[in-house]
Amino acid sequence: MTESLTLNILSWISVITGCFFVITGGLGLIRLPDVFSRIHAAGITDTLGAxxxxxxxxxxxxxxxxxxxxxxxxxxxxxxxxxxxHALANAAILGGQRPWLKTAKEEKKS
Amino acid sequence: MLHTIRLFIMLFGIWLALSGHYTPLLIIAGGICALLCALISIRMDFIDQFHPFIKISWKAPIYWLWLTIEIFKSGINVSYLILHPRMPISPCVDKVYTKQKTEIGLVTYANSITLTPGTLTTSLKDNYFEIHALSHTLMEDLKSDEMGNKVCELEQNSRDEL
Known part of the structure; x- marks a missing residue:
């Protein structure tokens, strides 16, 4: 009985952690500035979330x-x-997308 | 021939593991499917290329465990960057030089980099990868070449066993 309770708690902790990472990834997908950094956000959903x-x-x-x-x-x-x-990033580069880099002015502000 | 038989056994094993129903009809159907796949792959001529995949070094699980921990650490790092109200990201693009000799070593390295959140292999050149990273710290971690050395070790190890 206690064993199944422990398993249940562990599994729920794990599922909730996964949900947290999926939501973080989704949020990053909206907040981040360009294609390449958005791929990183999607990567969190893929690896840690899933x-x-x-x-x-x-x-x-x-x-x-x-x-x-x-x-x-x-x-x-x-x-x-x-x-x-990788295919997505490579296609973006071949399609002429340039990565968004922080300008010196913005660097100073933050 | 040996590789074909090995492929057949592997495919049939996967069928048995995934089906879960053991009626004669389904087992025979699985056998026929596995046999057909094995025969088609003879005609497609990629049986020999399977060789290195089947021989996995005994060090591979240790590497995977290390990679999982690494993914977890940089995942936390990237989550922090995303959730921080001001979003302190500093994207950068740089070259990472590679020392791996076999194709499989290179693929393992490139996939490991992409799998780790925050770093992304954008293109592969002869002796370097172009990497896009979400922040300078993540790029410096990669530049310290710890992962590259581990992949080299793994590659060396699986070549010795072949």
């Missing part, structure tokens, strides 16, 4: 097929998300 949510769900699943499938989902995300980010 990672913690899947970890939490795996703790709920216990030792079963569901956990195995979730692990495979995580592995596929780990392999495909950097590839997609």
């Amino acid at each position: 990672g913690f949510i899947i970890l939490g769900l795996m703790l709920q699943g216990g030792l079963s097929f569901v956990t195995l499938k979730l692990a495979l989902v995580m592995i596929f995300i780990i392999f495909t998300s950097p590839t997609a980010s």
Whole structure:
């Protein structure tokens, strides 16, 4: 009984942490100034957000097929998300986008 | 031939693991699918390229664990930058020189950089990557070449075992 309670608490902590990172990523997607820095925000959603949510769900699943499938989902995300980010950034560069850099004036202000 | 059999076993294993239903019909269907995939990949001629993927160095799990911790640390860092009211970001673009010799080493390094929040590989050149980073500290972490050295070690290790 206490064991399942501990597992439940751990899994909920993990899911909530994941949600926090997903929301942070979404917020960053709106706040950040250009394509390249927005890709970084999306990266948080991909790695930490998805990672913690899947970890939490795996703790709920216990030792079963569901956990195995979730692990495979995580592995596929780990392999495909950097590839997609890189393709996006490379396409942006080839399309003539230049990264937004802080000007000296703004540097002084902050 | 050996690689084809290995591929077939791997595909069939994945089918069995993911299906969860063990009726004769589904098992036979899975066997046929795996066999077809293996036969098609002979014709596509990429069986031999699978070789290095299957041989994974015993150091790989240690590297993955280190990478996970690293992702967590820079994830916290980037979250702080985003959530801070004034958003103290200082984006920069720079070159990071690479020492990896094999293609797989380079791919591992580039993917690890992109996977770590806050740093992004924008293009790959002969002996360097162009990196976009969200702040100078993240770029300096990368420039210290700790990750590059770890990937080199991993690469060396898996080459010795081949």
